[in-house]
Amino acid sequence: MRSTFIIAFRDLSSFxxxxxxxxxxxxxxxxxxxxxFNILNFFSFQSMQAAQMQGQMGAMGLNLNDMVVQxxxxxxxxxxxxxxxxxxxxxxxxxxxxxxxxxxxxxxVQLHEIVIGKFLACFLVVAxxxxxxxxxxxxxxxxxxxxxxxxxxxxxxxxxxxxxxxSVGVLASSLTDNQIVAAVMSFxxxxxxxxxxxxxxxxxxxxxxxxxYLSLIDHLDPFFKGMFxxxxxxxxxxxxxxxxxxxxRTLDSNRWR
Amino acid sequence: MISVDGLTKFYGPRQAIKQLTFDVEEGEVVGFLGxxxxxxxxxxxxxxxxxxxxxxxxxxxxxxxxxxxxxxKKIIGYLPEVPPLYPDMVVxxxxxxxAGIRCVPKNKIDEAVEAALEKCxxxxxxxxxxxxxxxxxxxxxGLAQALIHEPEILILDEPTIGLDPLQIIEIRKLIKELSxxxxxxxxSHILPEITQICQRVIIINEGEIVAVDSLEGLTASLxxxxxxxxxxxxxxxxxxxxxxxIRGVASVSQNDNGEFQIECELGSSLQDEIARTxxxxxxxxxxxxxxxxxxxxxxxxLTTEETQVEL
Ligand SMILES: Nc1ncnc2c1ncn2[C@@H]1O[C@H](COP(=O)(O)OP(=O)(O)O)[C@@H](O)[C@H]1O
Ligand SMILES: [Mg+2]
Numbered sequence: 001m002r003s004t005f006i007i008a009f010r011d012l013s014s015f016x017x018x019x020x021x022x023x024x025x026x027x028x029x030x031x032x033x034x035x036x037f038n039i040l041n042f043f044s045f046q047s048m049q050a051a052q053m054q055g056q057m058g059a060m061g062l063n064l065n066d067m068v069v070q071x072x073x074x075x076x077x078x079x080x081x082x083x084x085x086x087x088x089x090x091x092x093x094x095x096x097x098x099x100x101x102x103x104x105x106x107x108x109v110q111l112h113e114i115v116i117g118k119f120l121a122c123f124l125v126v127a128x129x130x131x132x133x134x135x136x137x138x139x140x141x142x143x144x145x146x147x148x149x150x151x152x153x154x155x156x157x158x159x160x161x162x163x164x165x166x167s168v169g170v171l172a173s174s175l176t177d178n179q180i181v182a183a184v185m186s187f188x189x190x191x192x193x194x195x196x197x198x199x200x201x202x203x204x205x206x207x208x209x210x211x212x213y214l215s216l217i218d219h220l221d222p223f224f225k226g227m228f229x230x231x232x233x234x235x236x237x238x239x240x241x242x243x244x245x246x247x248x249r250t251l252d253s254n255r256w257r
Numbered sequence: 258m259i260s261v262d263g264l265t266k267f268y269g270p271r272q273a274i275k276q277l278t279f280d281v282e283e284g285e286v287v288g289f290l291g292x293x294x295x296x297x298x299x300x301x302x303x304x305x306x307x308x309x310x311x312x313x314x315x316x317x318x319x320x321x322x323x324x325x326x327x328x329x330k331k332i333i334g335y336l337p338e339v340p341p342l343y344p345d346m347v348v349x350x351x352x353x354x355x356a357g358i359r360c361v362p363k364n365k366i367d368e369a370v371e372a373a374l375e376k377c378x379x380x381x382x383x384x385x386x387x388x389x390x391x392x393x394x395x396x397x398x399g400l401a402q403a404l405i406h407e408p409e410i411l412i413l414d415e416p417t418i419g420l421d422p423l424q425i426i427e428i429r430k431l432i433k434e435l436s437x438x439x440x441x442x443x444x445s446h447i448l449p450e451i452t453q454i455c456q457r458v459i460i461i462n463e464g465e466i467v468a469v470d471s472l473e474g475l476t477a478s479l480x481x482x483x484x485x486x487x488x489x490x491x492x493x494x495x496x497x498x499x500x501x502x503i504r505g506v507a508s509v510s511q512n513d514n515g516e517f518q519i520e521c522e523l524g525s526s527l528q529d530e531i532a533r534t535x536x537x538x539x540x541x542x543x544x545x546x547x548x549x550x551x552x553x554x555x556x557x558x559l560t561t562e563e564t565q566v567e568l
Binding site: 017 | 305306307308309327328330331333335337339340341342343344345346350354355357358359360402
């Protein structure tokens with residue numbers, strides 16, 4: 001366990017030393033806030049209109065959670081889809097390229113400790129990025145009265161989905177010593193996991209249900225609505241663990257080649 | 258301390274090492290000498306438990322490389338062919354990291370880092386970034402990393418490759434210093450390096466051990482003799498004596514597998530004579546062969562490569 005933290009800490013400080021982290025965080029926040037304030041602006045325009053037309057409807061039908069937080073986070077999911085591969089691509093690819101992976105492999109550390117350490121470092125970076133968006137969300141408490149519960153579950157859902165991206169990204173990075181290839185693979189795969197549900201219509205009912213079940217995004221809605229469903233939580237958790245398990249297998253089989 | 262038995266490694270269909278068998282005693286400094294592609298790095302990676310062998314076995318301090326790799330990693334310090342550095346890290350941070358994952362207790366890390374910096378003459382560069390150091394310094398940081406947990410055994414893969422002559426001399430001095438209280442296996446494709454540091458040499462070519470000998474023994478046997486290998490079923494105890502009486506035989510020795518290594522005078526072609534002796538004495542001839550790869554060939558290759566480096 002100690003080794004896991006040591007490895008995670010090293011990766012983290014390496015992130016903080018490189019411009020990648022700062023550029024990504026800056027771009028991420030600019031994009032998110034641009035989207036967020038536009039949505040907010042549209043919302044206030046709509047609620048003003050609604051208030052003019054029908055006094056009571058405005059207060060009743062429009063609320064900040066559904067009309068601002070939820071679409072903003074939905075968009076955040078898309079931005080993260082583009083950015084997380086750029087964070088995870090270094091994990092193993094870079095170590096393989098500059099051969100520093102031999103230090104890890106010749107140390108009394110077990111493979112799973114290395115894998116979890118790598119995952120943890122990326123998770124902490126992404127969690128930092130995501131929590132920085134809370135500043136903008138916090139502003140909503142000045143302009144209106146959003147509910148805290150759904151915001152909390154939405155962010156939890158976001159972190160879970162982001163962790164799935166990370167898990168896939170770390171796996172991709174363990175497959176190659178080329179960072180670009182790793183990034184493209186993890187982007188392609190996570191995007192596919194997003195849209196896999198679209199095939200549900202075309203596929204028959206049983207298989208369609210399966211595709212829908214596999215889709216990363218479909219499990220997010222309950223979290224956005226303020227619900228914590230164990231089944232959805234379990235889905236995300238199993239995607240994360242499965243990705244890490246495959247990473248472990250990949251690294252192990254690399255040794256045998 | 259280290260015993261290797263029939264170690265074999267396949268990369269896909271390609272056999273990189275074939276049935277390596279050797280022992281290393283505690284406190285010994287053993288050189289692994291062989292041209293590029295001989296299988297030195299492969300053997301060292303297997304001994305450091307980075308890659309698994311395809312066959313055979315090896316024990317280090319009684320720990321098996323397959324079953325107890327974690328224990329082995331604790332007592333081994335490994336410097337791979339390319340020093341495993343993180344180019345963006347400061348030297349002292351890097352060594353702290355290495356100490357951490359090599360299981361140095363938390364309160365001993367500062368001490369261990371200081372000691373390693375001291376031993377490898379790195380004090381002046383401890384605040385520099387490893388990626389910007391010269392190759393010689395990087396190699397020393399690599400050594401410091403291998404030493405950080407005070408391992409009983411050091412495995413160094415071509416520690417002087419790519420260095421300029423001055424740096425080579427420094428590294429050699431350092432290794433000599435370190436060899437005082439450690440078992441060291443080091444590989445090289447440069448003969449003089451081995452002659453300066455090691456007590457014993459294992460010469461390996463195309464994945465096979467060509468010779469294991471002390472340095473004096475090796476050079477002595479090289480000059481005047483060629484080697485014939487004989488294995489027999491019976492009469493082991495009298496064979497040595499009788500064989501030595503044959504005209505042209507310089508010496509006879511028996512290796513661990515019971516085979517006789519017969520050193521003959523150059524150009525004496527004693528195969529017929531040895532075969533006749535074996536048959537006459539009814540020892541049961543199993544095999545008689547001239548050692549396939551002549552030591553001289555390997556040596557020639559090694560010494561010619563060395564001149565380019567030593568310039
Ligand atoms: N990862 C690998 N995959 C396939 N072949 C390899 C690999 N590593 C080494 N080899 C081959 O195995 C042989 C031995 O290589 P190596 O142990 O690196 O030799 P040395 O260190 O003595 O130069 C070489 O022929 C090399 O091409
Ligand atoms: Mg090599």
